[in-house]
Amino acid sequence: MAVLIIVLRILATLVILGATAWGSGLLFFRLTGAMAMIAAVGFGIAGFGGAFGLWSGAIRLPLSFAVLFLGLLGWWGTILPSHDRAWIPEIGRLPTIAQDGDTLTVSNLRNFRWRSNEDFDERWETRQYDLRQIQGVDIFLSHWSGEAIAHLLVSFTFADSAPLSFSVEIRREHGEEYSALAGFFRSYEMAYVAADERDVVGVRSHVRQEDVRLFRLAAGPARARDLLMAYAADVNRLAKEPRWYNTLTTNCTTMVFQLVRQIAPGWAFSVPLDPRVLLSGFLPGYLQQIGAVRTDLPLAELVRQSRIGERARTIALDDPEFSTKIREGVPTAR
Secondary structure (H helix, E strand, C coil), rough: HHHHHHHHHHHHHHHHHHHHHHHHHHHHHCCHHHHHHHHHHHHHHHHHHHHHHHHHHHCCCHHHHHHHHHHHHHHHHHCCCCCCEECCCCHCCCCEEEEEECCCEEEEEEEEEEEEEEECCCCCEEEEEEEEEEEEEEEEEEEECCCCEEEEEEEEEEECCEEEEEEEEHHHHHHHHCCCCCCHHHEHHHHHHHHCHHHHHHHHHHCCCEEEEEEECCCHHHHHHHHHHHHHHHHHHHHHHHCCCCCCCCCCCCHHHHHHHHHHHCCCCCCCCHHHHHHHHHHHHHHHHCCCCCCCHHHHHHHHHHHHHHCCCCCCCCCCCHHHHHHCCCCCCC
């Protein structure tokens, strides 16, 4: 019995400490000014006091912490996402997609011309795409912080028009900076960006000088169409109902993973959950393992041939052949 009590106390202590870390983070990132630090530290002290009370017999301490934590959960439930904030221009509009037979009409498609992160021509367009002309799916990984971290873009290619690209991004407000830790605490709404590749790829290759890599997926027209329709449905859901971005569960990679899994029974490769879905910089190894990209090339060689950043920077962003030229020399899927 004594051993059981000790084990239960250890488990309860771990629960309290986990709740303390989460609650302190919530208060720190959701409150402002000095109050954020004061509240976070105060909640941390209450949590450690609750853990101490489990071992000292002062049962009122963990009970008091439980009350505080329940109050914090109640506040958490009132923090709701919104479409009505002072957004930065590049995510100021959300796309919508309408279907009429085999024709998709994409509204609020972004086609900015970037000279710097702050200097650009703002252009929003409406474009139509013929689903009968869809050819396949490509992905871009834009490495901006070493090998492990990359931003994922998905592009659908067509025989008769420029590719249609999608990016899942945080929807930042004016003056708001990104923090991966803040992304756990309902700090940012999620946004879909539908864009021309000269915009969404070009801003990363030309302006931000990121290490952009392109991979051609083993998905024919039928599978590409299925994935595009899954995108269209979720793009429209988000346009109607705002959604929180989450660093772990609702980000540029996990959202794509969820959409692919919706249609996975029809794909030639399975999509098991894997840590590389979260560490998106290592995604090519995962894609090769499941047969989604070329498997007859060593991974290092596939990655080497996928690097298009330097070549892209030699192509003007107003070049109508931009998308064709950045694909030259990139291995196609077999």
